Amino acid sequence: MPEGHSVHRIARQFARNFVGRPVQASSPQGRFAEGAAVLQGREMLQAMAVGKQMFLEFEDAVWLRVHLGLYGAWDFAGEIVADATIASANGRMGQTNQRGTDLDEAIFDDAGENSLTSIGAPRRTRVHVRMSEQTSGLSDEGDEWPPPVVGQVRLRLLNETTCADLRGPTACALQSTDEMLATIAKLGPDPLVGDVDEGEERFVRTVRRKPTPIALLLMDQAVISGIGNVYRAEMLFRARVEPHTPGRDVPEEVVRELWRDWVRLLSIGVETGQMMTMDGLGEAEYRAAMASRDDRHWVYHRAGLPCRVCGTEIALEEIGARKLYWCPSCQR
Incomplete structure (x- = not known):
């Protein structure tokens, strides 16, 4: 999708x-x-x-x-x-x-x-x-x-x-x-539609009152608009969030960082056309990542492979009828 x-x-x-x-x-x-x-x-x-x-x-x-x-x-x-x-x-x-x-x-x-x-x-x-x-x-x-x-x-x-x-x-x-x-009123905030700060406050309020796992909340289009399976996995890894954590238990500053990361990643995606989620790449690494999807992401589609940060095997499970990729060590 x-x-x-x-x-x-x-x-x-x-x-x-x-x-x-x-x-x-x-x-x-x-x-x-x-x-x-x-x-x-x-x-x-x-x-x-x-x-x-x-x-x-x-x-x-x-x-x-x-x-x-x-x-x-x-x-x-x-x-x-x-x-x-x-x-x-x-x-x-x-x-x-x-x-x-x-x-x-x-x-x-x-x-x-x-x-x-x-x-x-x-x-x-x-x-x-x-x-x-x-x-x-x-x-x-x-x-x-x-x-x-x-x-x-x-x-x-x-x-x-x-x-x-x-x-x-x-x-x-x-x-x-x-x-x-x-x-549109039924949809969650989109960083490219309306006031981005108001969108952040709305997202934080919604997440912080929900007992639902944060991995499901990020995919709920009534909570936040536009995030799919790839961005969900990558954002949770980038924030080092355990995917099963209830939304209300995720610290407010972490919820805010999730929103701000979505603002950044969506902007990159719109400008490049690719879901580039890795930071700090040199020019050669960036060109390699743009040429190979396997080099664009931290955890997505890497089940069974070593985590790029800690070496732990990337886990794969089904949650909400969709595949979830995550690192059990980095995202504890």
Whole structure:
């Protein structure tokens, strides 16, 4: 499932390529035909993310809410404006990421991702499929416009230069402004939305009154927005917190540091497109980490391997139906 940094980057992509333009909307799959008919011809006014959910505003106070969930992804085609680069390419954002951006400092990781311009959390099998369809940044579809529909596309948004196809989302629904605000009100604070200090106080108050293990609280989107399995494991290790500690028993200063660490890590994730959670790396180490996911994290996906700090075997268990990685020595 894409974590918060991915969704913020997807929203940024919509802001660059769609906001301020009318869209053609369709549902090739047919499951969102009525909603697409409402969006047809409307100008997109705003794109924003809150945690793992994205909200696109259209004329006449119509909002599109999208939650990618475990299997959702956005496929972009055509002219994709990424930072200062305009690329004619295909790009997937969500489970995989942007394609075709050609930078002098590109670093390709072990799944073929350009780490410095990545958008999402890559899924290796889809990455390989996407790469196999490309030639010099272009898919086999060539210059055909709009590009042919491939697979089960829930929603296609199209303007004169860019196409965005949504596949497999957990949620894709139209909302009024009041409904959108009600949805956001149920979510925990996001460091990139609203006042960061107010978000900290809200997070601290919530955690400090809960008997729930802190490992579960960090994954609860009503407590804090955007954290998934990777960031959860890494943040707990970085703070040296025993994952099973009830939230109310975690010292207040530690809870505050968890929030502030999320502020830092989310910012890094949005800017780099990668969940880089190791600090103090030299230039060569940093480039190696960007090129290999195994070198980006302290404990995540390292079950049975020695802790990078103390050498203790990294533990793996299931908690809340998700895998938890942690060091039984460093996190006592």
